Amino acid sequence: MACLFCAIVAGDEPAHVVLEDEHVLGFLDVRPVFKGHALLVPRVHVDTLLELPDELTVPLFSAARRTAAAMTSALGAQGTFVAMNNVVSQSVPHLHVHVVPRTKGDGLRGFFWPRTKYEEGEAAAYAERLRQVLVA
Ligand code: AMP
Secondary structure: OOHHHHHHHHHOOOEEEEEEEEOOOEEOOOOOOOOOOOOEEEEEOOOOOHHHHHHHHHHHHHHHHHHHOOOOHHOOOOEEEOOOOOOOOOOOOOEEEEEEEOOOOOOOOOOOOOOOOOOOHHHHHHHHOOOOOOOO
């Protein structure tokens, strides 16, 4: 199936481009959370963060950082929300970083982040399970 964001990278689908370099394209989200909401994508097709090669990690997140900085200097935002859906809630299966301009009192709530609590000893067990894989 054709990839929408590959088509945008190729110039076959329209987009309001905000940043372009050798590895990354940035463009406005067509349904912004707030105006200026941008998406940063690697030019090569990568499904999710898990498949992102190390050599593209710095270019992609550097572009996200520069875009976040521009939200302040160009749009007058006070801050940003930077996020990425991977598989679950990911509606376009071409890796993209959302950079959303934020202003205090803008009304955005942690609507998709209901918080939970650890039972006694559970946090240590979760940390240990992750450490077993991450600290080889
Ligand atoms: P996600 O749901 O995290 O995968 O985000 C996908 C995003 O792509 C959504 O916020 C959509 O509004 C946005 N989107 C879908 N189609 C387009 C398009 N043609 N141009 C720009 N953004 C798009």
